[in-house]
Amino acid sequence: MRLPEREADRIVGTLFASLTNRATPPPSGTRPLSDRNFFHLFELATAGRVLGPLLHAAETGAVILSESQMVSVARQHRSAMAVAATLEARCPEVQATLRAAGADSLAVKGLATAYQLYEHTHHRQFGDVDLLVQPRRLEEITATLEAEGVEVDYPAIGPHIGQVQKSITALHGSGFEIDIHQTIAWGPQWLEITKLFFADAETIPMGIGPVSIPCATDLLFHSAVSLAQGQPRLASLFDFALAAQSARFDADRLTHLATLSHASGALNNALRYARAWFPDFDGQLPAAALASSGPFDVRSKISSLTLARKHLGMFMAVNALPLADRPRAVGELIVPAPGWRESRGRRSAVEHLRKLPKYVRDGSRTTPKW
Amino acid sequence: MEVSSRPHRTSLLRRTPAAWRVSAQSVVIVPANNLDEARVLEGLAAAVWAMLEIPARLSELAEVLAAAMPHESDLDDSLQTAVDGLVSWGLLEINNPEAAAAP
Numbered sequence: 387m388r389l390p391e392r393e394a395d396r397i398v399g400t401l402f403a404s405l406t407n408r409a410t411p412p413p414s415g416t417r418p419l420s421d422r423n424f425f426h427l428f429e430l431a432t433a434g435r436v437l438g439p440l441l442h443a444a445e446t447g448a449v450i451l452s453e454s455q456m457v458s459v460a461r462q463h464r465s466a467m468a469v470a471a472t473l474e475a476r477c478p479e480v481q482a483t484l485r486a487a488g489a490d491s492l493a494v495k496g497l498a499t500a501y502q503l504y505e506h507t508h509h510r511q512f513g514d515v516d517l518l519v520q521p522r523r524l525e526e527i528t529a530t531l532e533a534e535g536v537e538v539d540y541p542a543i544g545p546h547i548g549q550v551q552k553s554i555t556a557l558h559g560s561g562f563e564i565d566i567h568q569t570i571a572w573g574p575q576w577l578e579i580t581k582l583f584f585a586d587a588e589t590i591p592m593g594i595g596p597v598s599i600p601c602a603t604d605l606l607f608h609s610a611v612s613l614a615q616g617q618p619r620l621a622s623l624f625d626f627a628l629a630a631q632s633a634r635f636d637a638d639r640l641t642h643l644a645t646l647s648h649a650s651g652a653l654n655n656a657l658r659y660a661r662a663w664f665p666d667f668d669g670q671l672p673a674a675a676l677a678s679s680g681p682f683d684v685r686s687k688i689s690s691l692t693l694a695r696k697h698l699g700m701f702m703a704v705n706a707l708p709l710a711d712r713p714r715a716v717g718e719l720i721v722p723a724p725g726w727r728e729s730r731g732r733r734s735a736v737e738h739l740r741k742l743p744k745y746v747r748d749g750s751r752t753t754p755k756w
Numbered sequence: 757m758e759v760s761s762r763p764h765r766t767s768l769l770r771r772t773p774a775a776w777r778v779s780a781q782s783v784v785i786v787p788a789n790n791l792d793e794a795r796v797l798e799g800l801a802a803a804v805w806a807m808l809e810i811p812a813r814l815s816e817l818a819e820v821l822a823a824a825m826p827h828e829s830d831l832d833d834s835l836q837t838a839v840d841g842l843v844s845w846g847l848l849e850i851n852n853p854e855a856a857a858a859p
Contacts, residue, residue: 441780460780467777467784468794474775475786508777560792593775594788 387613387623387655389662394419394426400448401431401439402624402664405509406631409448409666418452428458434620435496437463438509466511471593473497473515473562478595480515480564487530491517491598492587494567494608498599499625501590503606503632510621514563518600520584521568521577524548528725531556539563543726544718546711550577550703570608571615572699573692574706575647582643583608603635607643610656614649614693620663627660630669637672644675648683651690768804768839769811771849778806787847795845800838805847814839 390396397419403409419427431440441463443449444456451459477493484491492498496512504510519527524542531538540555542548553567569576570583586601600608606629612622629635644650654676660667692699704715776785783802786794797805800821807817818835825831842848 445780464779464782464784464796467779468786468796471775471777471784471786472791472794475788475791479791506778508779593786594773 387618387659389659392426394423394430395663397423397427397449398430398436398620399664399666401436401443402627403666404443404446404448405439405505405624405628406666409443409446412447412450416450418450418455424451424455428455428462430620431459432462435466435511435513436620436624437466438504438506438511439624442509463508463511467508469513469562470496470500470507470511472560473512474592475594476558476560476562477515477592477597480517480558481597483531483534483536484517484519484527484566486534487527489519489522489527490584491519491566492583493597493599494518494570494583494605495612496621497592497597499605499609501592502588502599502602503625503628503634510625512621514565515558516565516567518567518570518580518583521549521580524551524554524566524568525725527566528554535559536564539729541725541729542723544715544723546707546715547700547704547718549711550574550706550715552576552699552703569703570611571693572696573647573689573702574704575689577706579643579647582646586639601636601639602629603639604643606630606635607640607649607653610652611647611649611693613656613659614652614690616694616696623656623659623663626656627664627667627669630657630660630671631667633669637675641672641675648685648689649693650676651686652693655690767811767813767851768808768817769849769851770805770808771846774847776805778802785847789846795847797842800834801841804835804838804842808848811851 390398400409418424427440431437437459440449441459444451444459474497477497481491493516495516496510497515500507500510500512523545525545525548528538528541536559537557538554539557542551542554550569552569552572553565556564556566558564569580583600583604586604587598588601589596589598606626609622609625609629612618613626644653653671657671657676660669688702692702700719701716704712704719707715772787772789774785774787776783781799781802783797783805784794785797785805803821804817807820814835818832821835822828822831828834839848843850
C-alpha cells in the first residue's frame with residue numbers, strides 16, 4: 387500500500403474525519419478545490435470506492451467543491467448507489483441458490499460493512515456481492531450454480547485444490563459478479579477463521595429481507611487482511627479505521643483471530659496506513675492482537691508473506707489437505723483442471739499463477755496501487 | 757383513486773420491501789417486486805420514501821415537511837403529486853381505515 391503523497395491524497399484524511407464528525411470546518415471564503423486536486427481526488431474516490439465519504443464531506447462543508455465538481459460527485463455516487471441497491475436486492479436470491487447447494491453463506495466486505503460499520507449505508511459503495519461459505523469443495527458449488535443457470539467465470543482450479551481454494555467467481559444472469567469465498571485469504575490457517583466467522587455471525591434486516599453477516603470484530607479483521615493482500619481498495623482502509631476508531635469490537639475475539647491466523651502483521655500494517663492516511667485517526671487495537679510471538683515467530687512471517695504474495699499462499703494452502711491429496715493439489719495448481727481451462731477461453735493455462743499481486747516495494751512493506 | 761382527493765388522515769405505507777440508498781437529494785431504490793429496475797426518486801418523492809420507514813399519515817408527513825420547508829408555498833399539492841407518483845410506481849400503498857369503515 388502506498389502512503390499519501392499528493393496534495394489530493396491528504397484530503398482523504400478530511401473525508402474520514404467528516405465521517406467521524408471530526409472534520410475541522412474550512413476557513414470561510416475558502417475556494418473550491420483546484421481542478422487538478424479535484425481530478426486526483428475524484429479518481430481516487432471512484433477507484434477506491436469512497437465516493438460516499440467524498441459526497442458527505444462536500445455536503446457538510448468539510449471539503450469545498452465548485453458546483454460542477456459537486457454535480458460530478460453526486461452523479462457518480464448515485465450510479466454507485468444504484469449498483470449497491472441492486473446487489474443488495476439480489477443477495478437473498480443468491481444466498482437461496484447456495485442454500486439449495488447445501489451451503490449457508492455470509493455476506494462479507496462491502497454489503498456487510500455498509501450495515502455493520504457505517505452510520506449510513508450510502509457511505510459505503512461496492513461493486514460485487516461477496517459471500518463466505520463454510521469450507522467445502524468449491525467444485526461442488528460450481529456444479530450446483532451452473533445447474534441453476536449461473537455462469538461460473540472463475541471455477542475451482544481443480545477438485546483437490548478446490549477444498550482449500552480461496553474463492554470462485556460467478557456471473558449472475560443480470561450481469562453482476564458474485565465472489566464466493568471459502569476463506570478470506572489463501573493459506574491453511576484461514577479455513578479455521580471461516581468457521582469462526584460463522585460461529586459469531588449475525589442476521590440483520592436489510593431492504594429486501596434478513597441477511598447473515600459477520601460480527602463487527604470479524605469485519606474489522608477481514609478489512610485488515612484485505613489491506614495486506616494485493617491491490618486493496620481505499621474503502622477497506624475506511625472500513626478498518628472506522629471499526630478501530632469506534633472501538634466496536636471484541637478485543638479478546640480479535641486477539642484470538644490474529645493469534646490463530648498468525649496475522650498480527652496484517653493488523654499492524656493496517657494501523658500504520660490508517661495513521662498515515664487519516665491524521666485524525668486515533669483508534670487502538672489490543673496489544674495482544676498486535677504482538678507476534680517474537681523475532682523468530684516464523685508462522686507470523688510466513689502469514690505476512692503469503693498474504694502479500696498470493697502464489698505462495700496458494701501452495702501453502704495445500705498443507706491443509708490430507709497427505710495423499712497434496713501431490714494432486716500441487717499438480718492442479720501447475721496444470722489446472724479442464725473445467726478451469728475452458729472457463730479461461732484463450733487465456734493462458736497458467737494465468738492463475740501469473741496473475742500475481744502487483745505490489746511494489748515500500749520499505750519492507752508491499753504497496754498495492756489504488 | 758387519486759391521493760389528492762383523500763383527506764390528510766389517510767395513512768401511507770411502503771407497498772414492497774426494497775433495497776435503497778440515499779444519494780444527495782435523491783433516493784435510488786430497487787423494489788422486491790421489480791428487481792431488474794433501479795428507480796431514482798427526487799425531491800419530495802425521495803423525502804416521502806425515506807420518511808416512511810414506519811407507516812405515517814399524510815398529515816404527519818405534511819407537518820414535518822412544512823417545518824423543514826417553511827417557504828414552500830404549494831407544499832400540499834407537491835406532496836400529493838409525489839405520493840401519487842409513488843403509488844403509481846407500486847412503491848406505496850394507501851391504507852385508509854376511515855374510508856373503508858364509511859357507509
